[in-house]
Amino acid sequence: MQFGVFTIGDITPDPHTGKAPSEHQRIKDTIKIAQHAEQAGFEVFATGQHHNPPFVAPGNPPVLLAYLAAATENLILSTATTLITTMDPVRLAEDYAYLQHLAGGRMDLAMGRGNTGPVYPWFGKDIRQGIPLAVENYNLLYRLWRETEVSWEGRFRTPLQQFTATPRPLDDVPPFVWHGSIRSPEIAEQAAYYGDGFFHNNIFWNKEHVIQMVQLYRQRYEYYGHGKAHQAYVALGGQAFMREKSQDAWNEFRPYFDNAPVYGHGPSMEDFTKMTPLTVGSPEQVIERTLEFRDWVGDYQRQMFLVDHAGLPTKTVLEQIDLFGEKVLPMLRKEFAKGRLEGVPEAPTHDFLKARQAAGKAPVAGGGEGSQAFLDRQKANEEAPKK
Amino acid sequence: MKTAFESTDPFTPDARHIAIIAAGLSDPSSTSLLAKQLGQTTADALSARGHRPELHHFELRTVATDIADSMVTFSRSEQLSEMINEVEQADGIIAVSPVFKASYSGLFKSFWDLVDNEALKDVPVQLGATGGSPRHSLVIDTAMRPLFSYLRMRVMPTGVYAATEDWGSVDTTKNPRDHESNAAYLDRRIAHAGQDFAEVVARLDPRPRRAPLQPKELEVIPFDQLLNGPDAS
Numbered sequence: 097m098q099f100g101v102f103t104i105g106d107i108t109p110d111p112h113t114g115k116a117p118s119e120h121q122r123i124k125d126t127i128k129i130a131q132h133a134e135q136a137g138f139e140v141f142a143t144g145q146h147h148n149p150p151f152v153a154p155g156n157p158p159v160l161l162a163y164l165a166a167a168t169e170n171l172i173l174s175t176a177t178t179l180i181t182t183m184d185p186v187r188l189a190e191d192y193a194y195l196q197h198l199a200g201g202r203m204d205l206a207m208g209r210g211n212t213g214p215v216y217p218w219f220g221k222d223i224r225q226g227i228p229l230a231v232e233n234y235n236l237l238y239r240l241w242r243e244t245e246v247s248w249e250g251r252f253r254t255p256l257q258q259f260t261a262t263p264r265p266l267d268d269v270p271p272f273v274w275h276g277s278i279r280s281p282e283i284a285e286q287a288a289y290y291g292d293g294f295f296h297n298n299i300f301w302n303k304e305h306v307i308q309m310v311q312l313y314r315q316r317y318e319y320y321g322h323g324k325a326h327q328a329y330v331a332l333g334g335q336a337f338m339r340e341k342s343q344d345a346w347n348e349f350r351p352y353f354d355n356a357p358v359y360g361h362g363p364s365m366e367d368f369t370k371m372t373p374l375t376v377g378s379p380e381q382v383i384e385r386t387l388e389f390r391d392w393v394g395d396y397q398r399q400m401f402l403v404d405h406a407g408l409p410t411k412t413v414l415e416q417i418d419l420f421g422e423k424v425l426p427m428l429r430k431e432f433a434k435g436r437l438e439g440v441p442e443a444p445t446h447d448f449l450k451a452r453q454a455a456g457k458a459p460v461a462g463g464g465e466g467s468q469a470f471l472d473r474q475k476a477n478e479e480a481p482k483k
Numbered sequence: 484m485k486t487a488f489e490s491t492d493p494f495t496p497d498a499r500h501i502a503i504i505a506a507g508l509s510d511p512s513s514t515s516l517l518a519k520q521l522g523q524t525t526a527d528a529l530s531a532r533g534h535r536p537e538l539h540h541f542e543l544r545t546v547a548t549d550i551a552d553s554m555v556t557f558s559r560s561e562q563l564s565e566m567i568n569e570v571e572q573a574d575g576i577i578a579v580s581p582v583f584k585a586s587y588s589g590l591f592k593s594f595w596d597l598v599d600n601e602a603l604k605d606v607p608v609q610l611g612a613t614g615g616s617p618r619h620s621l622v623i624d625t626a627m628r629p630l631f632s633y634l635r636m637r638v639m640p641t642g643v644y645a646a647t648e649d650w651g652s653v654d655t656t657k658n659p660r661d662h663e664s665n666a667a668y669l670d671r672r673i674a675h676a677g678q679d680f681a682e683v684v685a686r687l688d689p690r691p692r693r694a695p696l697q698p699k700e701l702e703v704i705p706f707d708q709l710l711n712g713p714d715a716s
Contacts, residue, residue: 231709278557281701282709289706301557302564312701362556363549371558462707473707 097432098398098443099425100140101133101417102176102333104357105153108407111351116407122152125410129403130164132414134171136421139443142174142206142400147215150357157205158195165199172445173199176297176333176400177208177276180237181229182219184253188233189240189261196266201446204272206295206331207234209280225252227282234275238290238461241270269453272444274331274398277309284309288316291459293329293444296393298373299402303392306332310393321467322459326437329444331398332389335374338419342377349376356406379423386424387431395436397443399428499529499684500692502573503540506580506591507613514613515542517645517673518579521611524677525577525684532685539569543590550593563597571602571699572692575609575684576636578627582614586626595630599699604635607687609680610642620644637683643676645669 103126109116117125130141143160144153154160161173173195178188196203209226216223232250239246240261249255265271274293277283278301287294294313298306310330317328337352339345346365353365353376368374375385386399401420404413442448452458463469503522507514519540526536543550549560559567570576578595580587610627612619623642631638651666663671693699 227709231706235710281703284701285703285706285709302559308701312703316703359556359558363552363558363560367552367560368558371560 097396097429098139098172099420099428100138100142100172100174100398100400101129101403102142102144102174102400103129103153103402103404104144105146105151106357106405107150107152108355108357108405110407110409111355116150117410119152125413126152126160126404127164127167128410129413129417130171131167132417134168136417137425138171138417138420140172140174140398140400141168142176144176145179145210146212147218148212156191158191161203162195162198165195165202168202171202173203174274175205176295177206177210179210179215180207180233181209181226182215182221183233185233185237185240186253186256186259186261188237190263192271193241193261193263193265196271196446197263201266201269201450204274204444206274206276206293208276209283221252227280228252230283231286234273234286234290238270241265266446267450269446269449272449274329279305279309281309281312284313285316288313288320288322288328289463290461291317291320291322293331293397295331295333295398297333297400298389299333299335302371303373307392314394319467320459320463320469322463323441324439326394327439327441329398329441330393330396331400331443332393332396333373333400333402334386334389335372335402336382336385336420336424337376337403337416338379338382338424340378342381345376345378352406352408360406379419379427382424383427383431386428390432395432395440397441497533498535498537499574499689500537500539500569500572501525501529501575501577501684502570503538503577504543504570504579504591504594505541506543506588506594508544508581508588508590510542510544512544512581513645513647513650514579514581514611516650517611517613517643518577520670520673521577521579521609521643521677521680524674525575525609525681526677528678528681529685532681534685539573541566541569543594546594547590550590550597553597554593559597567598568693571599572690573606574687574690575607575680576603577609577611577680578631579611579613580627582612582619582622585619586622587612587630592630595634598634600634602699605637605687606690607637607639607680607683609639609676611644611676612642613645615647617644617646617648620646639676639680639683641676641679643669643672 107116107122133141143157145157146153147155157175157178164173192205209230213223221229229252232252236248244260245258247257274295275283275287276295276297284294296306296309314325314328318325337345337349350365354360369376375382403416503518505515505518522538526538529536546563549563553559580591608631610623612623623644628638649665649669
């Protein structure tokens with residue numbers, strides 16, 4: 097089980113002082129937060145991708161992640177998320193493969209469509225084509241990392257003739273990809289089709305929907321023959337603010353909650369903590385709540401926490417990370433290990449992917465021989481009228 | 484026509500679920516009163532036709548902040564989810580709004596904005612509105628009807644509008660047309676609308692019902708089709 101922190105890089109004024117950090121300060125503090133997370137025992141750091149204020153999450157995440165690769169030892173560097181809809185898949189293939197080399201394989205990425213509608217036209221794209229863009233762009237990216245010469249034609253970008261994306265992935269093993277979506281079954285289906293991971297950033301969403309989306313992904317993962325449903329790769333979001341005494345956490349976090357981007361000025365903190373995985377309280381309460389996620393979705397591979405938003409001072413954020421490291425993560429590791437079903441894989445690392453590929457066990461997109469999907473295709477071909 | 488056993492509500496195959504949405508702001512409210520009476524006459528008429536009416540009465544004022552929260556964030560309260568869930572699988576809808584500034588209230592519109600575009604296709608809806616003056620009565624036809632046409636519902640031809648004086652007033656107890664009081668005339672209009680509405684609801688098959696709090700089934704389009712178009716095998 098991997099634990100990580102993810103950031104959206106928002107620049108929000110601290111409600112106590114009315115002052116917001118400068119972009120420069122926030123960017124530098126992001127480095128500090130990632131390094132601190134590594135020291136505290138987190139395995140993963142992921143950054144969002146943003147193209148508009150008040151965010152300083154990078155427009156091209158590998159810029160930040162490459163710096164972090166040099167500034168950390170073991171941390172896996174990831175995204176939450178990489179905008180697969182508006183970015184050119186060729187640039188994604190190049191930039192992330194380059195990062196993979198710099199980071200020695202300590203990286204993966206999560207694909208998303210973003211929740212900021214206006215981004216699409218900034219990159220000449222049409223938001224109504226969100227799903228088709230995600231489908232076509234990823235398919236090209238997938239091929240660019242696996243085929244040395246790609247000839248390709250699609251709807252959303254100029255054709256390619258015998259194109260080779262450089263650098264080739266480290267050890268010729270493409271980075272692991274998670275597909276993130278809150279509510280689009282097409283994306284769960286996409287993740288299952290390729291045998292990739294599924295990331296549900298459930299921090300804004302009711303548990304019934306989380307369960308439904310993950311179940312769909314698991315069923316389809318098995319259908320495409322990549323493994324049993326319970327062996328599919330699932331990552332979840334989470335959000336917590338804690339102090340030793342629960343009431344202190346509530347008092348301290350409330351002004352930040354009330355003014356937070358996205359959900360601030362909306363539901364009360366009482367309602368929001370009930371409706372979503374946000375936990376405000378003692379470390380014990382955070383542990384208890386996080387363990388519930390497994391009851392929803394089954395044994396899973398990666399748990400990300402949002403800890404640095406809404407104008408919280410960096411000092412407070414680092415304290416939160418320390419509390420995670422000292423009190424929460426050791427208990428979560430212990431408890432998540434208990435009763436973990438046999439055959440449930442750990443989150444993929446570069447070494448794992450390398451070995452899997454060497455053993456000829458890399459997933460076959462769409463389902464290889466022996467999968468139900470393969471059988472269904474065969475049957476459909478036999479039944480199709482002969483031309 | 485489905486037989487009783489094919490119904491997805493096997494215990495009550497003759498049930499017809501009517502969701503009543505009242506957007507009145509006060510308690511008691513004339514909007515709520517009109518909605519209840521429309522519900523009652525519909526229920527009576529359904530019973531008379533051998534159906535078992537199940538009325539689900541909802542007051543939007545009880546979820547006003549939930550609706551606002553849901554519009555500006557992803558979150559949706561349990562109470563609001565249950566309400567939308569019930570509305571989206573109803574066999575018939577009774578929708579009643581007060582008239583504000585020449586139209587339905589903002590709360591009323593905000594609620595319907597949260598309902599799935601496709602969920603209520605072909606579902607009959609009975610409209611009603613209340614106002615301080617009978618001069619607003621066309622709001623049902625000029626404002627409410629297009630909203631439900633957009634949702635491609637079967638909008639009943641005659642809505643029921645109730646002005647303050649229709650609830651009974653000292654000065655105009657007589658309607659010059661037929662020497663009937665306004666209140667009695669309103670009762671008659673409500674009864675007539677309820678009967679018409681019940682007739683349409685009763686003629687249609689009951690709609691499938693989900694277990695409580697079960698979200699809608701996710702629709703899976705096989706990835707080959709997403710990638711290569713609908714003709715891909």
